[in-house]
Every structure is written in C-alpha cells, then in structure tokens.
Amino acid sequence: MSLIGRHRVLVVSKSEQTEGVITTILKQDEQLVLSGVIADGSAVLAYVFRDRPDLILIDMDLPDLSGLSTLQLIMDHSPIPVIILSTLTSEGSAQTIQAMRFGAVDYFHKEMLVSELSGDGVVTYFLERCKLAIQNGVKGVYPASTQSDGYMDSMQPGAPLINGALLQRRMDIELYLRHAxxxxxxxxxxxxxxxxxxxxxxxxxxxxxxxxxxxxxxxxxxxxxxxxxxxxxxxxxxxxxxxxxxxxxxxxxxxxxxxxxxxxxxxxxxxxxxxxxxxxxxxxxxxxxxxxxxxxxxxxxxxxxxxxxxxxxxxxxxxxxxxxxxxxxxxxxxxxxxxxxxxxxxxxxxxxxxxxxxxxxxxxxxxxxxxxxxxxxxxxxxxxxxxxxxxxxxxxxxxxxxxxxxxxxxxxxxxxxxxxxxx
Incomplete structure (x- = not known):
C-alpha cells in the first residue's frame, strides 16, 4: 500500500520499551505507519507543522509531567487526534479528562501494551482505537465549536475541573476486566x-x-x-x-x-x-x-x-x-x-x-x-x-x-x- 490512504502516527516517548512495542504493533496494520518518534514534548509542534501526522501517541510517563505539557501544546495550537498512553495520570488527570470530554483525546492503558497482556486481542483493539481516533478527528476542541450540551461550562474561567480519579478508574476497570x-x-x-x-x-x-x-x-x-x-x-x-x-x-x-x-x-x-x-x-x-x-x-x-x-x-x-x-x-x-x-x-x-x-x-x-x-x-x-x-x-x-x-x-x-x- 502506498502512503496515500495510510495514516501517519507520531509517538512522543522517552521509553525504548514503549517505542519498541508501538513500532512492532503498527507494523501489523497496513493503514498505520510510524512517521517518527520524539522524546522532547516541547518539540512536538515543530514536528507536527513539518510532517503533518494524522495521530499522536503521547506517553504520559514522560518526566516532569511533560506529557501533559505536550498534550496542552497540541490542544492549544494544532487540533490533531491524540491518544495518551498512561498507567497513572497523576496531577494531569483532571486536565486530561477535560480534553477527553471535548473529543480531543482518547486514552489507552499503557500496561495493556507493554505487559504480558498484549496478545492478539489487545493489539487488535489498540489498532482499532487508533483508526477510530483518526476517523473521528477532533470534535469541539475550541469553544467556538463546542456543542450546547453543558460541556462548555467546564471550560469557563474558574469552573471546577472534573475529579481526575474518574479517568483513572475508567482505565483500571478496562485493564482488570481482562483478568476477571x-x-x-x-x-x-x-x-x-x-x-x-x-x-x-x-x-x-x-x-x-x-x-x-x-x-x-x-x-x-x-x-x-x-x-x-x-x-x-x-x-x-x-x-x-x-x-x-x-x-x-x-x-x-x-x-x-x-x-x-x-x-x-x-x-x-x-x-x-x-x-x-x-x-x-x-x-x-x-x-x-x-x-x-x-x-x-x-x-x-x-x-x-x-x-x-x-x-x-x-x-x-x-x-x-x-x-x-x-x-x-x-x-x-x-x-x-x-x-x-x-x-x-x-x-x-x-x-x-x-x-x-x-x-x-x-x-x-x-x-x-x-x-x-x-x-x-x-x-x-x-x-x-x-x-x-x-x-x-x-x-x-x-x-x-x-x-x-x-x-x-x-x-x-x-x-x-x-x-x-x-x-
């Protein structure tokens, strides 16, 4: 398959293990191609404007919460679909769940990819989620395009953020269901x-x-x-x-x-x-x-x-x-x-x-x-x-x-x- 009809995926990660797993998985799908890997989240915009990826995978285990900073950069400047890879969302969970509510971000439990769980079922599910994120694009990242369903209130100055524990629980439930x-x-x-x-x-x-x-x-x-x-x-x-x-x-x-x-x-x-x-x-x-x-x-x-x-x-x-x-x-x-x-x-x-x-x-x-x-x-x-x-x-x-x-x-x-x- 030529590059036409293929989706370019950028990975933001400092972990060689994460990079290796994702590279191996993406090779199993003809529609997805790894366009690059960067370890410095602050450089993500330069890469985006130069190579125009269709999807960005962010390893939230980057040091100093730089994964969250990377996500914020993308949301502020370049509406590209993002999947965050995370086991613990730490202080960034509230902001992350806000982004998810606006359709800007999906997530995938990192442990499901890098542990012994990453069998055929998990790989297939991950690849489907990647393509679904690309297909849906970014819905309502900016206030002008938000729906009149109440979500806009959560983005107003001074509005309380959603409890970040909700996102963590959602991720953990999906993970532990696979063992149940x-x-x-x-x-x-x-x-x-x-x-x-x-x-x-x-x-x-x-x-x-x-x-x-x-x-x-x-x-x-x-x-x-x-x-x-x-x-x-x-x-x-x-x-x-x-x-x-x-x-x-x-x-x-x-x-x-x-x-x-x-x-x-x-x-x-x-x-x-x-x-x-x-x-x-x-x-x-x-x-x-x-x-x-x-x-x-x-x-x-x-x-x-x-x-x-x-x-x-x-x-x-x-x-x-x-x-x-x-x-x-x-x-x-x-x-x-x-x-x-x-x-x-x-x-x-x-x-x-x-x-x-x-x-x-x-x-x-x-x-x-x-x-x-x-x-x-x-x-x-x-x-x-x-x-x-x-x-x-x-x-x-x-x-x-x-x-x-x-x-x-x-x-x-x-x-x-x-x-x-x-x-």
Whole structure:
C-alpha cells in the first residue's frame, strides 16, 4: 500500500520499551505507519507543522509531567487526534479528562501494551482505537465549536475541573476486566420470577456481578459499557451463558424443579453472527435442554428489524425463548412486537412503581396486559415491591412478577434453599 490512504502516527516517548512495542504493533496494520518518534514534548509542534501526522501517541510517563505539557501544546495550537498512553495520570488527570470530554483525546492503558497482556486481542483493539481516533478527528476542541450540551461550562474561567480519579478508574476497570474471567472474579446472582397465583418460583433471571481486589465492587452499569467498547463483552457474555446453563443443569440433576434461567444479551452480543452457534455449543456442552434457557433483549439493541428478526429466528430454531426486557420504555415497543418473534414481555419497573396511586401507570399496565394476552405473549411485571402493587397486578390478570417483594437477586445457595422448599 502506498502512503496515500495510510495514516501517519507520531509517538512522543522517552521509553525504548514503549517505542519498541508501538513500532512492532503498527507494523501489523497496513493503514498505520510510524512517521517518527520524539522524546522532547516541547518539540512536538515543530514536528507536527513539518510532517503533518494524522495521530499522536503521547506517553504520559514522560518526566516532569511533560506529557501533559505536550498534550496542552497540541490542544492549544494544532487540533490533531491524540491518544495518551498512561498507567497513572497523576496531577494531569483532571486536565486530561477535560480534553477527553471535548473529543480531543482518547486514552489507552499503557500496561495493556507493554505487559504480558498484549496478545492478539489487545493489539487488535489498540489498532482499532487508533483508526477510530483518526476517523473521528477532533470534535469541539475550541469553544467556538463546542456543542450546547453543558460541556462548555467546564471550560469557563474558574469552573471546577472534573475529579481526575474518574479517568483513572475508567482505565483500571478496562485493564482488570481482562483478568476477571481467568481470576474467577465474576459471580452470578439470581432473582426469582414468581407465579402470583401459587407463590411458586417458575424461573430465574441471572445477573452478573464483579468484585476486584484493585478497583473493588464495580456495578454492571459501569463495567458493561466498558466491556462493550473494548470488545470484551463477547468473552464475558459467553461465560455468563455457559455458567447459567451449567448451574441450571446442576440444579436439575440435583432433583430440583426444572425451570428457565433468563440471560440478558447486550447489543454487541446480539449483533455477533456467531451467537446462535455459540449458544448451541454451550447447550450441548452443559446438557441443558433449550426450553430452559431464555434470552432477554431490549429496545436499545438498535438493530434493523429484518436483521433482528433473522437473528431471533435462528435462536428460536434452537428451541430458546425470547423476552423483551424493559418493555414500554422506548419508542419502538409496539413495532418490535409486530416485527420480531417474541415469547414474553417484561413490563418495566417504572410503570409498576406506585401503581396503586398512579392512574396513568395503571391504564398503561392494564393495556399492556390486555394486548399481550391477545398476542399470546407471557408477561412478567418487574420491580414489584409492595403488597398493594401485587394486588393491582393480580386484579389486572398479571400472572408473573419479579421484584423485591419476593426476593432481591441472591447467591446460588439462597436460590437452592428456595427451590428445595418447592421440591
């Protein structure tokens, strides 16, 4: 490939190890070419104006915080995409996170490149991030081009800087996520789905939990997005599916009442063409019958309806059941029911909260239940917390509920206690 169509990358680093690793990695991609390496950050502008690189990689471990000074020079004088390589952002973290908010800077955890972690997955991810930074360019580095979304306030004189610990935590989460499966740090908890006419558990939703010695307990709302962005969601999602199926089969072999276990699918998992094959292999490996695995999807999948229908069709051919989670919270709920082969809807807890006092919510929930019955869909009401809410749902003909009224998500041993009482 000629230089036309290739992206020139400048590295600012004093570390021979960092330089060597990056040079080796860039050679693995035809679209990226190393245009130069400089150790003196103060000379970066002269190099930029002379050779016009498309991307700059700054080693933030330069002495005397000169990495931060280099970043500031670029932001002030030459809007070129920058990726900072850092393990610790020290005093510069607040300014760095400001730059990231304006789209001027991306980051990559340096340890992921220079340690034993730098295998094929990390290298591919790093190269993709480099090209993505070039493709996006610099968005809103200067006040005149900022968006009217509130970010401008943080750049006004005297405005407080963002807590730099947020950036460090984001970087550390991505790093330690790569160890989590190997170190057996993930754990599944289960929340019962209950038939309110019998008070019997008819199914379980499994939920992922992660606790790490270095970053502590990290809620799914924080680490799932990072796992999706980094591509780790495929490995993590496969672990969840396998563990849920394995555990369900183990319960069955122990003589407990057979029931479904529901697993949530992320957007990237759903878009993976290997999904149905992966699930088929897991079912065969664990010995679980497909009818005891339920997959939950949400409207946030943002998939074109025809492609989604094809994917769901392949999954249903395996004998799985499909549920739409958080039903009613998006604008496409009815369209999904029309276009996609669903078995169940789960009414979002926002409609259940205060159901006995909210006339609008009561009308919406009643309408959902009537519609689902006519479409031959099962319904689960999520987030049920009070006897009053349960009574209203019973009057409306809802059969299945899930929520703290019966049980919060609990460890395997507590689920086993519940199921043994039913056996």
């Amino acid at each position: 499966i190997m170190k057996k740090e993930f754990n599944l908890v289960y929340q019962p789905v209950v038939d309110i006419s019998t008070n019997c558990v008819v199914g379980l939703e499994c939920l992922l939990r992660w606790d790490n010695d270095n970053v502590g307990y990290v809620p799914p709302s924080e680490f799932i997005a990072i796992a999706e962005e980094s591509g780790l969601i495929h490995e993590i999602g496969e672990w969840v599916l396998r563990e849920a199926c394995r555990q369900n089969r183990k319960w069955q072999l122990a003589g407990l009442p057979p029931m479904f276990v529901a697993v949530n699918l992320s957007r990237k998992q759903f878009n993976d063409c290997r999904l149905s094959g992966t699930i088929a292999a897991i079912l065969e490996e664990t010995g679980l019958e497909p009818k005891y695995l339920e997959l939950e999807i949400t409207e946030s999948l943002s998939v074109e309806a025809r492609l989604a229908a094809d994917t769901l069709g392949k999954l249903k051919e395996l004998g799985l059941r499909i549920a739409m989670d958080d039903f009613g919270t998006g604008y496409s709920s009815l369209g999904y029911l029309r276009d996609l082969p669903m078995d169940k809807i789960k009414i979002d807890q926002s409609f259940i909260k205060g159901l006995q006092h909210g006339q609008v919510n009561a009308i919406i929930v009643s309408t959902m239940l009537t519609m689902a019955k006519q479409l031959n869909l099962a319904v689960v009401a999520e987030g049920v917390e009070t006897e009053e809410e349960l009574q209203v749902l019973r009057e409306y003909g809802c059969c299945f509920v899930q929520g703290y009224y019966y049980s919060k998500p609990v460890e395997v041993r507590h689920i086993e206690e519940m199921l043994y009482q039913l056996a």
